[in-house]
Amino acid sequence: MRKWLFGIAFFCIGCSVPSKIVLNGSGGRNAYNVAVQKTNSEEMLLNLVRLKYGESPSFLELSSITTQYSIKNIITAGISIPGFSKTNPMNLRGETxxxxxxxxxxxxxxxxxxxNQILRPxxxxxxxxxIYSGWDLDRVFLLAIENFQEFPNLHREGLAPEELKRHEKFxxxxxxxxxxxxxxxxxxGVRQQTNDLKLKSLQFSFPFEDQYGKEIAEILKEEKSSNGKYIINIVQGFDExxxxxxxxxxxxxxxxxxxxNVRIPEKDIKVCKTSDIFNCTISTKDIPKIFKELLIVYNSNRKPKDSYVCVKYRDTWFYIKDGDIHSKKTFLLLLDLYNLQSGIPEVKGALFTLPVG
Structure with a gap:
């Protein structure tokens, strides 16, 4: 009888949720952190696919996560019939x-x-x-720069020979x-004009004696140097x-x-739901000159097993391969630019509260 009373007392006392469960469990902070990061990546990939199909992107901001933790103890007692035992007539069970x-x-x-935030330069x-946070300059410029002086970073499917030559110079x-x-x-560096705070210049400084520096100065037609260095000021927009x-x-x-570079299934190309750069009239050998592949999104009829991020759209799975480090870096750079550029504007639309569980 004492054992029964001890068991009842143990299961009926009040309990608090252990901190390890709250922080590291399946419903803890780390789990939500991973889930939010995963859904943010999926949302960005979904919007890239939408743009490929000629549709407008859409974003949702996760404003807050609130959760309630509860712990419940249950105790049950029973008598076995048949098989009644005089020495141990009752079975006692507990559950948490x-x-x-x-x-x-x-x-x-x-x-x-x-x-304005996603449309402004x-x-x-x-x-x-x-760039100073560690990103390669070429990856940043290929993604985020449209023109560098007279040299365009074009992404059109058709280029005249002269345009193609200037594109190669870029x-x-x-x-x-x-x-x-x-x-x-x-x-x-970034230089801001004292007489016009809106006018900014991107400054590049490199040694005068460096062979790479000399080649850059020759292409950009720069002749001035100071203290053994070239200092090139490139104004944002147009100069005077x-x-x-x-x-x-x-x-x-x-x-x-x-x-x-979102690869779409053949069935969608045939019914003209979208277009594919590799099916245009340009010579195949000219495509790498026109469009340097920073990121490749593949498609599959089944959910891929080797994906870094994947999303289902129009009954097709689109994904970035987990082993494609080049594409993963570009995708991460895009997410960084999104976080820096878009920010969190004042919300004027509806709020969606989704209880889970």
């Missing part, structure tokens, strides 16, 4: 249940403020910040700058004489650029 009930609050990103200060310049960056010989400086893309333009 742990529950997590999260509530997710989503808000649609829409309206004038958000549209990326600030050159953001570009400098991204790649030549950024390849040389990447080599200087790898040597630690390239510094990048109407010459092109550096023209950054908008976030939406970056997404559209990457959507070009």
């Amino acid at each position: 249940q742990f529950q997590s009930q999260p509530t997710l609050l989503y808000s649609p990103l829409q309206g004038k403020d958000f549209a 990326i600030d050159i200060g953001v570009i400098q910040q991204i 790649h030549e310049v950024i390849d040389l700058m990447k080599k200087l960056q790898m040597k630690g010989s390239l510094q990048i 004489n109407g010459n092109i400086g550096i023209l950054p893309r908008s976030l939406l333009s970056c997404m559209y650029y990457l959507s070009k």
